[in-house]
Amino acid sequence: MSPPVAPPGWSRWLVPPAALSVHLSIGQAYAWSVFKPPLESALGLSGTQSALPFQLGIVMLGLSAAFGGTLVERRGPRWAMTVALVCFSSGFLLSALGAATEQYWLIVFGYGFVGGIGLGIGYISPVSTLIKWFPDRPGMATGIAIMGFGGGALIASPWSAQMLDSFGTGNTGIALAFLVHGVTYAVFMLLGVLLVRVPRTEGPAAGAPAAVTGPQVSARSAVRTPQFWLLWIVLTMNVTAGIGILEKAAPMITDFFADTSAPVSATAAAGFVALLSAANMAGRIGWSTTSDLIGRKNIYRVYLGVGALMYALIALLGDSSKPLFVLCALVILSFYGGGFATVPAYLKDLFGTYQVGAIHGRLLTAWSTAGVLGPLIVNWVADRQEEAGRHGSSLYGTSLMIMIGLLVVGFVANELVRPVHPRHHVPGTDTPQEAADDRREQPESA
Amino acid sequence: MTGENSQSPPSPGRRGLITFAWLWVGVPLGYGLYELVRKATQLFTG
Structure with a gap:
């Protein structure tokens, strides 16, 4: 076909x-x-x-x-x-x-x-x-x-x-x-x-900037670049942090407010989980679209940096205010969704459109890793805390600190991302226009 | 390339196809969102 x-x-x-x-x-x-x-x-x-x-x-x-x-x-x-x-x-x-x-x-x-x-x-x-x-x-x-x-x-x-x-x-x-x-x-x-149709020739669609062709990197070469593995770390950390909330959302909100004057019922906790799903979805389209305006590196700074701040707020003040707890969790989940949705465009910025689908496929191993890592960390820590006789919000203190640490690691990995070295480019795809695109989209790394 | 594909405005037939295609995916998604909102309101009422 x-x-x-x-x-x-x-x-x-x-x-x-x-x-x-x-x-x-x-x-x-x-x-x-x-x-x-x-x-x-x-x-x-x-x-x-x-x-x-x-x-x-x-x-x-x-x-x-x-x-x-x-x-x-x-x-x-x-x-x-x-x-x-x-x-x-x-x-x-x-x-x-x-x-x-x-x-x-x-x-x-x-x-x-x-x-x-x-x-x-x-x-x-x-x-x-x-x-x-x-x-x-x-x-x-x-x-x-x-x-x-x-x-x-x-x-x-x-x-x-x-x-x-x-x-x-x-x-x-x-x-x-x-x-x-x-x-x-x-x-x-x-x-x-x-x-589904592919465009007639390589190039921009109506109303798009003229330059889309430029340095291209094959999937085989991409996995040999530090940029691919840095993005792998970024995605793993971002997804793990999101799963940290998603995995335990219902028991978490119940435990956080168990000892307060306004405890959360099981029905309300189910509503909270549904609201998180909405934030996850909204983040996918909203933040990913925003990345077209502010650049991919900057949006991941927001996901990872502000995400860490949101976790810190939950850890420090979460049990004192239900609206604050819910708001922080929603922001974290929107970043989780945004991280998934923005990564193909980030890959396109770094490796071109030549085999971006294949490179994206290889990067999804980060998702599988995070899918194991996230629930493992949260459940293991919560079980240990319970065994130690803790209850309420203190069950999650260590997990939240671990999540902040993971997001900081992801933040640093994102800071280390630079344009791909020309030796990885498919021969004949280096053009001055693409170099200009690189400078426009990632000024901090040019 | 796509200049030829999409710079000219779509014909009425294509506009119909675009509407149909977006409704095809939009209606089920709308149903899912409706059910989600119904459930999410339990946070404030439950």
Whole structure:
């Protein structure tokens, strides 16, 4: 399948909905928890067992994004979206068969392994294409798509729950729900496959600055540069800090105000978690778009520096004011989302558009690392504090200090990012215009 | 490149396609956001 080239008159505003149709679908992964209790009772599984399809799916997301990125660049976005559609949808259909026949391994293999490949290829499928269509606003363009990944869970969570209510939570009901998910997501993602187009030639879209071509770095060379690994550290630290809040949000707000005159109920805590999801999504589009105006390095200074300050405020004053606690947590989560959404544009600034999707795929291993590191730190520390007889907000003091430390490490790594040395450039792509772009976008490092 | 693709205003057919495409993704997203807001208000009422 050759990359679909846009015909004359094609609008670049058709590309973001194409990307969104894929990201809104695969974002369902974060709503897997809806299926956990029914699966546990229908198939007699433990909590750890019922989490396996999701965990394998996230591992496969990281692996397929890292190893499939170059293929995605070569075959183009339509091929990638087709693979994502087939894998993600087949994953549900295999799971339906697994639930109907009470073969749980088939659900793990289907949703986790096959569907997980769809997650990884689907996640990176539109990135490079969006950046090529919106060279003047790469942060906004990738922000729209990556916001979709957050939005996918918002849609799937109530939708799946309603479906289980209608079909029942026995194995037949679960199988039927998986079947409907598989078919619906296939139809929904088809819009992306049909609509996505690559620009006719390398260059800017309407109204964009004239210069987008310039020094380009291949994915293979990029991973040999310090810039790639510095960004890897930046993303790992930013995501770990966000997960630090996300993982324990409900118990955290309850514990912080347990000994006050206005304790937080379980219902209110659930509302707090929902509000954090909104901040995560808003940060993806809002901060990523802002990065087009103030530059990528500066926006990560905000994510990491102000993020550390917000954690410090929670640690020092969080239990004295509920609005302050909520506000700081919302800002941290908006930075968490912003960090995800801005990184493709940061990669484009450093390595060019040549294989930015593949480089992004390799960088997502930072996400997998943070996904393990964040919950591990927060849960381990909270357990130790509980064992030591602490309660209330003091359960989280050490975790919060660790998060501040991680953000400082990320801040320093971001400060060390410099333009890539010309020896890593693809021959013949150095132009004076690109050098000018570099100076404009990263004046502090020129 | 895209000058040819997108500098000229989209034809009425394309405008319809753009509207359809954004509605295709916007309607489910709107539903998700509505459910989210409903849940988030529990922080202040629950």
